[in-house]
Amino acid sequence: MSQAMAQLFQRITTGVHVIGVADAIRPSAFTAAWVMPVSFQPLLMALSVNPDHASYVLLKAGGHFTVNVLGKSQLALAAHFGTPGRMDKLAGHAWHPGRSGAPLLDDALALFECSVTAELPAGDHVLTLGRVLWGELRDPSMEPLIYRDTGNLDGAAAIFPDDFE
Amino acid sequence: MSQAMAQLFQRITTGVHVIGVADAIRPSAFTAAWVMPVSFQPLLMALSVNPDHASYVLLKAGGHFTVNVLGKSQLALAAHFGTPGRMDKLAGHAWHPGRSGAPLLDDALALFECSVTAELPAGDHVLTLGRVLWGELRDPSMEPLIYRDTGNLDGAAAIFPDDFE
Numbered sequence: 001m002s003q004a005m006a007q008l009f010q011r012i013t014t015g016v017h018v019i020g021v022a023d024a025i026r027p028s029a030f031t032a033a034w035v036m037p038v039s040f041q042p043l044l045m046a047l048s049v050n051p052d053h054a055s056y057v058l059l060k061a062g063g064h065f066t067v068n069v070l071g072k073s074q075l076a077l078a079a080h081f082g083t084p085g086r087m088d089k090l091a092g093h094a095w096h097p098g099r100s101g102a103p104l105l106d107d108a109l110a111l112f113e114c115s116v117t118a119e120l121p122a123g124d125h126v127l128t129l130g131r132v133l134w135g136e137l138r139d140p141s142m143e144p145l146i147y148r149d150t151g152n153l154d155g156a157a158a159i160f161p162d163d164f165e
Numbered sequence: 166m167s168q169a170m171a172q173l174f175q176r177i178t179t180g181v182h183v184i185g186v187a188d189a190i191r192p193s194a195f196t197a198a199w200v201m202p203v204s205f206q207p208l209l210m211a212l213s214v215n216p217d218h219a220s221y222v223l224l225k226a227g228g229h230f231t232v233n234v235l236g237k238s239q240l241a242l243a244a245h246f247g248t249p250g251r252m253d254k255l256a257g258h259a260w261h262p263g264r265s266g267a268p269l270l271d272d273a274l275a276l277f278e279c280s281v282t283a284e285l286p287a288g289d290h291v292l293t294l295g296r297v298l299w300g301e302l303r304d305p306s307m308e309p310l311i312y313r314d315t316g317n318l319d320g321a322a323a324i325f326p327d328d329f330e
Contacts, residue, residue: 008302009202011234011275012210013309015178036201037174038213039288040324045177046211046292048203069176110176120285122294123204127211129287134329137173144178146311159205164299 003152005160010148018068018081019047020095020103023061027103029089030055031082031154033147034125035067043132045114048125053084056126063116064100065130068108071142075150077107082154099133109142111135168317170325175313181239183246184212185231185260185268186223192268194254195220196247196319198312199290200232208297210279213290218249221291228281229265230295233273236307240315242272247319264298274307276300 014033021028034048047065049056059065070078081089094106098113105111114130121127179198186193199213212230214221224230235243246254259271263278270276279295286292 004302005208007305008275008300009208011180011302011309012182012200012202012232012277013178013180013311014201015176017177034201034203035177036179036199036211036213037177038199038292039290040321041326042288042330043170043174043326044288044290046201046213046287048201048211067177110173112177118285118287120283120292120294122211122283123207123209125204125209127203127285127292127294129285129292132329135173137169137176140172144176144313146178148309156205161206161208164297165207 002160002162003157006157014147016070016078016145016147018105020066021055021058021062022101023058028055028058029081029103031078045130045132047128049128051126064102065114066098066102066104067112068105069110070145071109072145109139110137167325167327168322171322179312181235181243181310181312183233183270186220186227187266188223188226193220193223194246194268196243210295210297212293214293216291229267230279231263231267231269232277233270234275235310236274237310274304275302
């Protein structure tokens with residue numbers, strides 16, 4: 001594990017997002033920091049996902065994902081949706097399905113729904129490109145949660161290598 | 166142009182970075198917000214670049230890029246390196262070449278040097294994947310500059326489409 005490497009990479013600023021996915025039967029959601037816009041025309045969003053996680057199967061099957069942007073006060077939501085292995089992470093949370101069936105959280109600061117257009121293998125992750133179908137700013141006054149401010153909530157320090165190779 | 170669309174996409178939090186590139190003869194640098202880590206093992210960084218910009222030719226020729234992370238007080242550096250068409254943007258700035266020749270700014274908060282491993286066309290941009298060769302946290306006390314806090318410095322509101330298609 002490497003706390004130093006985690007702290008270095010936290011200087012690349014990102015937000016904290018709950019990514020919604022769904023196949024024909026089941027919706028699910030997980031927390032992700034590695035999300036960014038990558039094109040103006042067309043509007044494209046890139047998402048880096050761990051293909052070993054259960055949600056990746058739903059992402060591949062459904063071909064869509066939602067980006068629910070979390071606000072500064074929503075660290076608990078980030079922790080909840082960042083804990084793998086729970087049977088139904090959406091139970092007890094206010095949400096509704098987007099056009100694709102992928103979940104949209106009622107409490108998110110901003111929402112986006114994307115249709116997957118391409119994938120690129122990227123080390124232990126897969127970089128997924130999505131066309132932004134629509135988006136909505138729910139609360140302009142809410143400050144987004146910043147990944148660096150979550151400390152080691154996601155346990156990244158245990159995953160980062162100790163050194164550069 | 167769409168101020169509303171720009172404001173919506175600013176809720177996806179990113180930092181502000183000066184990207185260094187170089188071919189065998191000439192180094193150059195440009196400001197970019199769309200940079201994020203995408204893999205732990207190996208350490209990979211994704212950068213979305215506009216292939217119509219002059220620096221893209223240097224990025225392709227050199228096969229490397231540096232990420233110079235700017236701090237909150239470095240808005241002027243972001244503006245300087247974000248203005249295209251200057252003959253030698255590096256003149257008068259303290260920098261030295263990285264292993265690849267790509268420029269490292271002495272005043273950056275943190276530095277990364279990356280070797281390009283893959284590319285994916287992404288609308289009006291190209292998503293470039295780079296293996297992180299090394300990185301360094303220069304000033305742990307410095308807060309990174311956040312893209313949203315630069316307002317419309319980069320003129321993105323004029324580039325964003327008015328609506329989703």
